[in-house]
Amino acid sequence: MKGRTLASVAPMVPEPVVAQTVACRGIFRVMRRLAFLFALVTLLLPAAIAGQQAAAQAVAQAVAQAPLLPQASEAWQLIAPPQSSQVYARDGSLIGEIGKEWRTIVSIKTMPVYLPRAFIAVEDQRFYAHNGVDLVGIAGAIKDNLLGSSRGASTITQQLVGNMHPDLVDRRDRSPMRKLREQKAALEMERNYSKAQILEAYLNQINFGHGWYGVEMAARHYFGKGVAQVTLAEAATLAAMPKSPVQYDPARYPDRAKNRRDAILDLMASQKQITKDEAAAAKRERVSTVPTGGMSAHAPYFVDAVRVAAERVGIPVVQGGYRIMTGLDPALQRAAVSALMDETQAIEQRPGWTHPTLANHPRGTTDYLQGAVVAIDPATGDVRALVGGRNYAEAPFNRATNGLRQPGSSFKPFVYARAINDSIPPNAIVQDTAILVQYDRQSYRPKNSDGEFLGAMTLREAIAKSRNPVAVQLWEQLGADSVIAFAKRTGLSTVIAPYPSSAIGASVVRPLDLVAAYTTFATLGTPMDPRLIIRIEDQDRKRVYERDVQTLPAVLAPNAAYVVRDMMRDVVERGTATAVRRILPGDVPVAGKTGTTDGNTDVWFVGMTPDIVAGVWLGFDRPQTIADRGVAGGSLAAPVFARMLDRAGYARASDAWATPPAGVATAVLDRQSGKVATPATPIDRRYVEYFISGTEPGALRVQVRRLFGLGPIVF
Structure with missing residues (x-):
């Protein structure tokens, strides 16, 4: 057996038997999912009808029995994510970022009010109504799944838990137990932090592709400005991206990004987040991004040399959020x-x-x-x-x-x-x-x-x-x-x-x-x-x-x-x-x-x-x-x-x-x-x-x- 893989010693299975086995496994997965959905329907539909308080109690009872991963009790905590360091040219313009994740944390108070509203409209309409887990949204998602369509029910808080603690709550894991762990952490997070704190952390955590994280970095590299200066149309464009940063990249796919942006503007108007006139005006704005990712020059080799020089003098610029001035x-x-x-x-x-x-x-x-x-x-x-x-x-x-x-x-x-x-x-x-x-x-x-x-x-x-x-x-x-x-x-x-x-x-x-x-x-x-x-x-x-x-x-x-x-x-x-x-x-x-x-x-x-x-x-x-x-x-x-x-x-x-x-x-x-x-x-x-x-x-x-x-x- 030494030196041989399990595959090398497994008995051969005739192709018809393999096909039957695969079919049986598929049926089993469907039955298991239906059983789980039935359990949740039994649990959550009465809760949704009885009201939010009863719903919270029902969910709390369910998630309390969910097994925890090692240290999962900390998955509700807000932690400061690593910030990249910015490299500036002699004229003060930005020429590069140093870090595994390019991110600059900004306060929600510096963001225009319509920016967080755009994300709430598309990601979690009931953000201010739930306590971390949206039971009404879950019930709706279950109904849609049973009817053959699909939509997510994860709240902003749940997304933040998964994004901030991927080692504790792996969002790639599609199992029911992972979902329950995530919900438990979201409830705990909402008990310990305000909505503003959670929303600010979420907006600074989002992945916008290209290694850019957070709305400040996205605004800077897509539009060449800080998030405080983005327009309503640009805010909706950013809100369109978390679903798929690649597919809705406004620089690569401007038409696709515009269509989703306009849908979000309509959604904001229907939720009274903005007026219909404001939505119409924003829709007339052309999707426009800046070249070179908002940098004044393309200088990746120079930025690499700067990183090496900084590390030689003991400055941890990879995750320290430093400002580096160059000539x-x-x-x-x-x-x-x-x-x-x-x-x-x-x-x-x-x-x-x-x-x-x-x-x-x-x-x-x-x-x-x-x-x-x-x-x-x-x-x-x-x-x-x-x-x-x-x-x-x-x-x-x-x-x-x-x-x-x-x-x-x-x-x-x-x-x-x-x-x-x-x-x-x-x-x-x-x-x-x-x-x-x-x-x-x-x-x-x-x-x-x-x-x-x-x-x-x-x-x-x-x-x-x-x-x-x-x-x-x-x-x-x-x-x-x-x-x-x-x-x-x-x-x-x-x-x-x-x-x-x-x-x-x-x-x-x-x-x-x-x-x-x-x-x-x-x-x-x-x-x-x-x-x-x-x-x-x-x-x-x-x-x-x-x-x-x-x-x-x-x-x-x-x-x-x-x-x-x-x-x-x-x-x-x-x-x-x-x-x-x-x-x-x-x-x-x-x-x-x-x-x-x-x-x-x-x-x-x-x-x-x-x-x-x-x-x-x-x-x-x-x-x-x-x-x-x-x-x-x-x-x-x-x-x-x-x-x-x-x-x-x-x-x-x-x-x-x-x-x-x-x-x-x-x-x-x-x-x-x-x-x-x-x-x-x-x-x-x-x-x-x-x-x-x-x-x-x-x-x-x-x-x-x-x-x-x-x-x-x-x-």
């Missing part, structure tokens, strides 16, 4: 979502696309192109936008905060920054050529994505055109430990391997960490510690947590950071990210760096303006080639960055970067040779180069040559 910008968040979705869908529609798509992929899988977007305010470190994937419902893993991916060439600014900070000027001539690097008994030959080598060029040109051998040579010249230590000080928390391939982004990073590290260049040397939560308040508006703006120790002198940032502007103006300029006007200052990993598995763009630092990653959850051709951070990720800023109103002209800080020298150079321009230098080859004072052409040439000898960096 998220709803406009930028909406733009981030739409830009990511538009670009990834356009990629999936390219000729020859062979991967599954978001619109057409096997159920239960996420093998379609994914993405992440992070935007940080460089002045405060506040996360202004965060998208961790394309479909939170089926892929809630937060790629923005938890994804570990190779950054490719978007890591190079840290290598170049270390070089500039060591007084290597941006016009230093380096060689983009085939090299062989030995490490750990292995050989490494860095190549460029285009398969070519361009020969001698300046550092500025090398970062603009993202030449891999140059970054590797700098890594070797500066020392791996030196570059790694510098990158760590900018806030990169993941392991950076001391291998030459790390110079071009072979070691994994998190998107949020990488974007935060780039704030080093935006702030002229001081990395910002990203801030997800500004403060948390409890239900009494008392502050229980607050986080000030925090920075990491400065890692670059302002003059060095300015030079590096200006070099990164060439990436956008004439390098690998010129796609940005096809979207953003030329008077919007933008600096950044693209990234494309070996095998075309990951593409990046991390960039900045005076107002924002943002990064975009695209790739698959299981690393694989995006496509054989046309894959680069500049062509796929950079447009997401640019469209996001453009749509959110961040594409603003500015001269904030025009004036360099103290300690910066300038010179007009020949872009081709890297030397000081002469009258014979063509105008289109002249440009203004920035230097750490003392490293401009001629000043420290001998000293720097002595430092690096006759290696690849020459002057």
